[in-house]
Amino acid sequence: MSKIAQGIKVYYDTDKNKPNIVFLSDETVKYYPDGGMLFEFIDDEVIYMMTEKLQNRVRLYPNNNDPLTVESITECFSEWLYYTLDEEDKPVATEIFRSSFSESIHRVLENENAMQKCSTVGEFMSACCDDFLSYMKAFSLFFDALAAEASGEADVFQTEIADIFKSSADDLYEIYKKKCSVRHKNGMTQVETHNITNPIQLLDFEYSRLKKHNKSVKICQNCGRYFIPPKRNDTVFCQMPSPQNEEKTCREIGPQIKRNEKRKNDPNELEHHRKMSSIRMGILRAKNGGEDQLLPGLRKMLEIEKKRYSSATDYNDNK
Ligand SMILES: [Zn+2]
Incomplete structure (x- = not known):
């Protein structure tokens, strides 16, 4: 044949x-x-x-x-x-x-x-x-x-x-x-x-x-589809519409989603989130209750927690 x-x-x-x-x-x-x-x-x-x-x-x-x-x-x-x-x-x-x-x-x-x-x-x-x-x-x-x-x-x-x-x-x-x-x-x-x-x-x-x-x-680390990075080969997200939001590409929303995911699973992130919310609530209460003398102490606590967090993690997303 x-x-x-x-x-x-x-x-x-x-x-x-x-x-x-x-x-x-x-x-x-x-x-x-x-x-x-x-x-x-x-x-x-x-x-x-x-x-x-x-x-x-x-x-x-x-x-x-x-x-x-x-x-x-x-x-x-x-x-x-x-x-x-x-x-x-x-x-x-x-x-x-x-x-x-x-x-x-x-x-x-x-x-x-x-x-x-x-x-x-x-x-x-x-x-x-x-x-x-x-x-x-x-x-x-x-x-x-x-x-x-x-x-x-x-x-x-x-x-x-x-x-x-x-x-x-x-x-x-x-x-x-x-x-x-x-x-x-x-x-x-x-x-x-x-x-x-x-x-x-x-x-x-x-x-x-x-x-x-x-x-x-x-x-792609967000959607799992195959792609060829157009310029830098270290890019981890594709430029197609993301599954989470069609109007944005994976490259636009991927980094934020990765951070949120990490936060959900990482004990250090959870601890940090909990501490920061509790101190911020304290500041709010002190302001509303006219207890201004408490504010410097609370703000100091906020700084200490930020430092503890950034030394415990390899990136600082807390600005
Ligand atoms: Zn993608």
Whole structure:
């Protein structure tokens, strides 16, 4: 069986302000910033189509009981599964789904053990689907581990997974960190492009390009969504509307929410809150009762508590 889906071809420059240029199979061209293709690929709807919808379509193919032949495989893929993901505004995800699934078909065809268990096209496609989903699972594990590590939140398992990914991606980094060559010959212009046909290759590419520009995908500490800090890589909050208040971004309200959370759980914060309220109440009562002679003492207590608190905590939010 010939490959029906060839994936995408990418051209990029060394200038980090220039987008990556993606050549699609219909000969159109799209522009993506670093990480842009990755974010299109992990879109909730796209992931749903490549997993649950795909499994449903494999099950519901009308000719599932057809005997296994090159023709029946080609027909099932090119006329049925090919359209599992067919989104005009998600061209990269669409192409990579198709080329990655056709790679799964080739892998299963070459696997004698798996082939012995298949006599119908339905059984065969179900094996291909399992193979494709195992690739998707590996992709998700790597992606998540890298983001957790970049956010300083990786557990032992994620650190190990991130290391496994990096040890292979770092070889590719040597290739991806250089710009694509452009040659002029006999009045023709030839540009070098890199072919990406599956999710892991996409992750290799984006990881390398982000690394080259000192960037990485991180997990927002307020909403938990993935994001790429636009400038400083130590940013911990994203710039999307926050779940708490749609009119404000996580970056705007994240710090305050973190402080409030810390206050709720931290015994030192609770103690401080309690003491400060009690002293302030004392000042109010003294003022209202005309007992001005008590005020200097109470104000002194306020200062002492502020000092105790700021030395007991690594930040001072008490001004
Ligand atoms: Zn966020």
